[in-house]
Each structure stands twice: as C-alpha cells, then as structure tokens.
Amino acid sequence: xxxxxxxxxxxxxxxxxxxxxxxxxxxxxxxxxxxxxxxxxxxxxxxxxxxxxxxxxxxxxxxxxxxxxxxxxxxxxxxxxxxxxxxxxxxxxxxxxxxxxxxxxxxxxxxxxxxxxxxxxxxxxxxxxxxxxxxxxxxxxxxxxxxxxxxxxxxxxxxx
Numbered sequence: 206x207x208x209x210x211x212x213x214x215x216x217x218x219x220x221x222x223x224x225x226x227x228x229x230x231x232x233x234x235x236x237x238x239x240x241x242x243x244x245x246x247x248x249x250x251x252x253x254x255x256x257x258x259x260x261x262x263x264x265x266x267x268x269x270x271x272x273x274x275x276x277x278x279x280x281x282x283x284x285x286x287x288x289x290x291x292x293x294x295x296x297x298x299x300x301x302x303x304x305x306x307x308x309x310x311x312x313x314x315x316x317x318x319x320x321x322x323x324x325x326x327x328x329x330x331x332x333x334x335x336x337x338x339x340x341x342x343x344x345x346x347x348x349x350x351x352x353x354x355x356x357x358x359x360x361x362x363x364x365x
Contacts (some may be wrong), residue, residue, distance in 0.1 A: 232348050233260040235278040237269040237295070238311075239288050243334065247282060247311070250337060251344065266290040270298060278306065280347050282340075283328070285312040285319065293326045300327030307347035311340060320354055330354060 236247045236259055248259040260276055263269040266287045273281070281299065285292040296308050309330040310323045323331045330346065330353030332339040343353035 231256055231258040232280065232344075233258055233276070233278045234344065235260060235269065235272055235281045236262040237264075237266075237272075237281065237287070237292070238262075238284040239264050239286070240284075243284070247340070250340060251282075254341065254344075257344070264288070266292070266295040269295055273299060273303060273306070277303065280344055281306060281308045282311050282344070283308050285310055285314050293322055293328075296323070296326045296328045307350075309340075309343050309347055309353065315355075324352075324354065 234251055234257060236244050236251070238244050238247065241264075244262045244264075248262065251257050251259055260278055261272040263272045264287075266289050269281070269283070269287075272278075283292045283295060287295065292310055292312070296310070299306060299308060304327070307329040308327070309332065310319075310328050311332060311334050312319065313334050315331065315333045320331050329351075330343045332343045332353065332355065334340075339353075339355065346353040
C-alpha cells in the first residue's frame with residue numbers, strides 16, 4: 206500500500222470539474238498498458254476530447270501505483286494483463302487507497318467472467334481495446350460518476 210486511505214483522501218483533488226477560482230479544468234487520465242503502441246493509441250484517442258488530458262502513463266502495475274501517488278488522476282484506464290501483476294490486483298489496491306478514482310478496464314480479454322471479477326474488484330467499467338467508441342463513451346460515463354458495463358455483460362453481473 207502506497208498511502209493510507211485517509212491520507213489518500215486528503216491528497217485527492219476534486220473529481221472532474223472546475224477547481225475553485227478556475228472556469229474549467231481538464232480531466233486528467235492515467236493510461237496503464239504494457240504495450241507502448243497501445244499507450245500511444247489510447248493517448249491519441251483520449252486527447253481528441255478537448256477537456257481530457259493524459260497526465261501520465263505506466264507500463265506495469267507497480268508503475269501505475271506510483272503514478273497515481275505522484276499525480277492523482279480523475280480516471281484510470283487499466284489493462285488486464287500487465288507484466289508484473291494483473292489489472293485486477295492493481296485495481297484492488299487503487300480502490301483501497303483512492304476509492305474515489307474511477308477505473309476503466311480496457312482489455313482484449315473481454316468476457317462475462319472478467320467483467321464480474323472487475324466489478325468485484327471495484328472497477329467501475331470495462332470495454333474492449335478494439336472498440337474506440339466505447340472507450341470514449343466509457344471514460345465520459347465514469348467522469349460523471351456512473352458505471353460502464355456493456356449490456357451483454359451487465360445482465361450477468363450481480364448488482365447492475
């Protein structure tokens with residue numbers, strides 16, 4: 206654990222929206238994927254939105270935890286398969302230390318079982334890397350404090 210839950214909450218900037226004294230601010234996004242091409246692709250996709258900024262990226266789970274501690278994002282895009290640990294383990298630690306940061310799992314291994322495990326780990330959304338439209342829609346949904354699980358998975362996940 207990098208920061209205790211209480212300390213993490215004190216360090217946390219407000220979720221997406223204006224900072225007092227500013228008219229607007231960019232939504233800050235952390236992209237976590239071991240493939241540099243995918244990180245570049247996701248950065249380019251996300252930064253096409255005028256109010257979004259990829260504030261950092263990470264290749265491993267440990268690096269992701271450090272990036273969050275250094276500069277707390279408004280949302281985390283997280284791959285399932287990382288070289289040091291799977292995305293579910295990273296998500297559990299992030300949810301424990303930073304429960305207000307929504308996590309979107311972006312994966313090629315999309316299945317009902319993974320969607321259910323992701324939800325149980327505290328992940329607020331899941332989508333396929335290949336579905337560009339769903340990635341943008343899912344990030345927008347998470348930034349508005351909602352969850353994003355595609356219909357074919359949501360029907361089979363308890364609590365949705």
